[in-house]
Amino acid sequence: MARPRASLCLPVWACLLVAACLLLPLRDAMASPVVHAARIGEHGEVTRFVLETDRPLDGHLFYLQNPDRIVLDLPEAEWELSAADGDAMGGFTGRGVIRAFRYGLFQPGTSRLVLDLARPATVARQFLLQPAGAMPHYRFVLDLEPADRTAFGRAAGSTAPKVQRAAIPAPAVKPRGDTDRQVVVIDAGHGGVDPGAIGISGLHEKDVTLAVAIKTANLLRRSGRYDVYLTRDRDVFLKLRERVAIARARGADLFVSIHADSVGDPSVRGGAVYTLSETASDKEAAALAAQENKADLIAGVDLGGENDDVASILIDLVQRDTKNRSAEMASFTVDELRQQARVRTRPHRFAGFRVLKAPDVPSVLVELGFMSNRDDEAMLRGDAGQLRLARAIAAAIDRFLARREAAVRQ
Ligand SMILES: [Zn+2]
Numbered sequence: 001m002a003r004p005r006a007s008l009c010l011p012v013w014a015c016l017l018v019a020a021c022l023l024l025p026l027r028d029a030m031a032s033p034v035v036h037a038a039r040i041g042e043h044g045e046v047t048r049f050v051l052e053t054d055r056p057l058d059g060h061l062f063y064l065q066n067p068d069r070i071v072l073d074l075p076e077a078e079w080e081l082s083a084a085d086g087d088a089m090g091g092f093t094g095r096g097v098i099r100a101f102r103y104g105l106f107q108p109g110t111s112r113l114v115l116d117l118a119r120p121a122t123v124a125r126q127f128l129l130q131p132a133g134a135m136p137h138y139r140f141v142l143d144l145e146p147a148d149r150t151a152f153g154r155a156a157g158s159t160a161p162k163v164q165r166a167a168i169p170a171p172a173v174k175p176r177g178d179t180d181r182q183v184v185v186i187d188a189g190h191g192g193v194d195p196g197a198i199g200i201s202g203l204h205e206k207d208v209t210l211a212v213a214i215k216t217a218n219l220l221r222r223s224g225r226y227d228v229y230l231t232r233d234r235d236v237f238l239k240l241r242e243r244v245a246i247a248r249a250r251g252a253d254l255f256v257s258i259h260a261d262s263v264g265d266p267s268v269r270g271g272a273v274y275t276l277s278e279t280a281s282d283k284e285a286a287a288l289a290a291q292e293n294k295a296d297l298i299a300g301v302d303l304g305g306e307n308d309d310v311a312s313i314l315i316d317l318v319q320r321d322t323k324n325r326s327a328e329m330a331s332f333t334v335d336e337l338r339q340q341a342r343v344r345t346r347p348h349r350f351a352g353f354r355v356l357k358a359p360d361v362p363s364v365l366v367e368l369g370f371m372s373n374r375d376d377e378a379m380l381r382g383d384a385g386q387l388r389l390a391r392a393i394a395a396a397i398d399r400f401l402a403r404r405e406a407a408v409r410q
Pocket of ligand 1: 197
């Protein structure tokens with residue numbers, strides 16, 4: 001009687017074993033390649049750039065001018081370069097024709113390496129060396145040679161990626177059905193290959209903005225009163241248009257972009273809140289009107305049968321209302337920031353930030369403080385300081401949305 005049981009059991013564990021054997025290499029194949037080290041050597045005129053990786057790597061390379069750069073797009077990778085390699089100023093110090101380099105997630109699936117050039121140079125050779133002897137890793141090698149301006153310009157012209165329109169999701173009709181909650185989109189500035197401002201002790205703006213954005217979102221979510229979205233919740237690059245597009249696609253009632261400033265004068269400190277300046281705003285409205293479906297632009301207003309003049313008047317009206325509400329949010333934010341941290345002498349300012357140009361969504365850009373000031377940077381770096389700033393922003397958002405909620409109910 002034992003035999004049937006044994007024959008039943010055997011295939012089960014055998015199957016598990018086979019499954020495990022099949023899954024292990026699959027998991028290994030799906031893991032991101034690891035970049036263990038980056039090295040730069042000079043051999044006469046040639047500057048050799050080497051990435052040490054745990055598996056063969058291939059990338060797409062192109063050149064950009066003003067300033068001169070070589071860009072290499074790779075599969076999404078884990079970067080394990082040690083700080084000792086010189087990650088002091090948001091980029092690693094270069095040698096030869098490479099002035100500096102930096103890397104990071106460009107978009108999900110793509111890591112980007114950027115070589116800032118000290119002078120025009122092109123890649124003469126690109127090859128992969130297998131692990132051998134004392135070298136346990138694959139080595140992805142770029143040999144750079146100086147080029148004249150014309151040759152570099154030609155290389156940039158023939159390799160630069162076509163400027164792509166950001167994939168803008170269609171503005172969603174606000175899901176008011178079951179929840180009736182207002183929507184806030186919080187935007188952590190910079191990210192991935194774009195570190196933003198670099199603090200005096202090497203702190204990256206992109207890390208500060210992400211930490212404060214996540215803390216703000218968590219505070220608001222705890223209340224359960226609003227739908228809270230982040231434009232990014234990890235260290236990834238996003239185009240400005242994509243950030244605006246996320247706010248519009250989520251049907252945001254409010255868009256708050258979080259940044260930290262930097263200037264040459266280390267004594268300048270304090271937070272400030274920006275809204276869009278008048279002239280830039282009008283220009284953007286015109287561009288949007290031309291580019292995008294007008295019926296989609298202003299949710300709930302059907303412009304399909306209207307002529308252009310009426311349409312532009314309606315867009316102008318929406319913008320004026322948006323501008324007033326953005327200014328209201330700016331004043332709440334200044335009030336709340338003042339309770340938690342230092343603000344600048346003229347704390348509400350106007351500028352043509354592209355990230356604020358969603359004409360139908362009230363938007364503010366918060367500069368938390370100065371990375372270039374020792375005291376501000378200490379506040380921006382620490383958990384307690386970040387939480388104070390997040391509390392201020394969350395309180396301002398709460399005031400803004402609660403007031404709107406009360407207005408809608410009347
Ligand atoms: Zn910034």
